[in-house]
Amino acid sequence: MPVMKTSRYGKWFKTRILGKIHMFVPSTEGAKMIFTSDFANFNKGYVKSMADAVGKNSLLCVPHESHKRIRRLLSDPFSMNSLSKFVKTFDKMLSERLNKLQESGKSFSILDFSMKLTFDAMCNMLMSVTDDSLLGRIEKDCTAVSDAMLSFPFMIPGTRYYRGIKARRRLMETFRGMIAKRRSGEESFEDFLQSMLEKDSCPTNEKLSDSEIMDNLLTLIIAGQTTTAAAMMWSVKFLHDNREAQQKLREEQLAMTKDKAAGAALTLEDVSGMSYGLKVRHCFEIKKGWHVNIDAAYIHYDPALYKDPEQFNPSRFEEMQKSYSFIPFGSGPRTCLGMNMAKVTMLIFLHRLTSGYLWTVDDPDLSLEKKSHIPRLRSGCPITLKPLNKSKYARMVNKSK
Numbered sequence: 001m002p003v004m005k006t007s008r009y010g011k012w013f014k015t016r017i018l019g020k021i022h023m024f025v026p027s028t029e030g031a032k033m034i035f036t037s038d039f040a041n042f043n044k045g046y047v048k049s050m051a052d053a054v055g056k057n058s059l060l061c062v063p064h065e066s067h068k069r070i071r072r073l074l075s076d077p078f079s080m081n082s083l084s085k086f087v088k089t090f091d092k093m094l095s096e097r098l099n100k101l102q103e104s105g106k107s108f109s110i111l112d113f114s115m116k117l118t119f120d121a122m123c124n125m126l127m128s129v130t131d132d133s134l135l136g137r138i139e140k141d142c143t144a145v146s147d148a149m150l151s152f153p154f155m156i157p158g159t160r161y162y163r164g165i166k167a168r169r170r171l172m173e174t175f176r177g178m179i180a181k182r183r184s185g186e187e188s189f190e191d192f193l194q195s196m197l198e199k200d201s202c203p204t205n206e207k208l209s210d211s212e213i214m215d216n217l218l219t220l221i222i223a224g225q226t227t228t229a230a231a232m233m234w235s236v237k238f239l240h241d242n243r244e245a246q247q248k249l250r251e252e253q254l255a256m257t258k259d260k261a262a263g264a265a266l267t268l269e270d271v272s273g274m275s276y277g278l279k280v281r282h283c284f285e286i287k288k289g290w291h292v293n294i295d296a297a298y299i300h301y302d303p304a305l306y307k308d309p310e311q312f313n314p315s316r317f318e319e320m321q322k323s324y325s326f327i328p329f330g331s332g333p334r335t336c337l338g339m340n341m342a343k344v345t346m347l348i349f350l351h352r353l354t355s356g357y358l359w360t361v362d363d364p365d366l367s368l369e370k371k372s373h374i375p376r377l378r379s380g381c382p383i384t385l386k387p388l389n390k391s392k393y394a395r396m397v398n399k400s401k
Ligand code: HEM
Pocket: 059, 060, 071, 219, 220, 221, 223, 224, 225, 227, 228, 231, 327, 328, 329, 330, 331, 333, 334, 335, 336, 337, 338, 339, 341, 342
């Protein structure tokens, strides 16, 4: 059993996993030391199966030397302009799907809904794929790649790793085909892939190679889908359990759009206004070759940083936070590239859900999936939507004040 030690860089413990020494750093001081080291002392690494699945040119796996260049070239499509366009498309997609589900009156898994929604939105933004059968094939293969990321890297038929590597090959073929069609002029779109191909005539260090483009298309889909979908599922569950927070959020969302025409699309400005919805060596010596893991979950549940950490209390973020105490997107040169996109996605989702609907959670089971990289409810959190009667709701709120 590893022993927790304390140094001037906070709490830490060391343990051995599969013959390698891993240090777990569950403190803000330790997180700060690692995130601000600019990787001069640390090299970011992922397990072999992950690099094999997403590709050696993936932003997640490239060594420090190429990381800066690839990250800079991938960042363009995450600019304010592209984000504005994404807000409109995502809002329309979400509104139509929620409306259909409410009209059907049926219970549905919010996790499955969010996984499909974020996947479709991501494929649209990255490569303008909207055809259902192609989306279905790409999603199935991306799921197989994602499942292979934390598996044992043995190429034996029937294993998760084998299925993932086969799926990766099919995906690379699909992406190669799309690139060829665009280069030949047969297809042209305004999207992430096009912006990458527009750099074809640039010097080598000012553009990505085809392998870099393809590995990072896959990375962005996988990095963006499961994370955002899990966050959506938990927000529905926690808001259901905390009616006070749900009411506060709903009031903010309704007030924000009171001057907008019914059904009008959201803009990036609207979303930006949603306030409720947002080293070391010595005593703590890290030896060359050790694997250092920042334990963000431990930090986020540390009672010394957050009073009653188990309680869902969005108001706690109204107070100034200690630095490095809230790091869901990491920090420093490797901060999540899709952070702003994930934030606007969540805000639009919360807006449409709370300002348009009331919901019930149809399965109280709190057990978690066993093999997921991210904690998720095994039930997928099934819910049923009812339309929100705004005037009746306003009267009820006024009465309770
Ligand atoms: C709620 C949603 C999300 C969460 C919680 C999340 C969290 C994270 C975290 C913790 C990291 C690692 C940071 C580090 O190593 O220090 C990361 C990296 C990354 N994320 Fe996200 N992410 C989310 C959504 C997205 C989306 C929507 C995209 C893309 C569209 C995305 C793309 C990436 C990429 C490319 C990296 C690697 C960055 C690099 O190494 O330079 N993420 N994310």
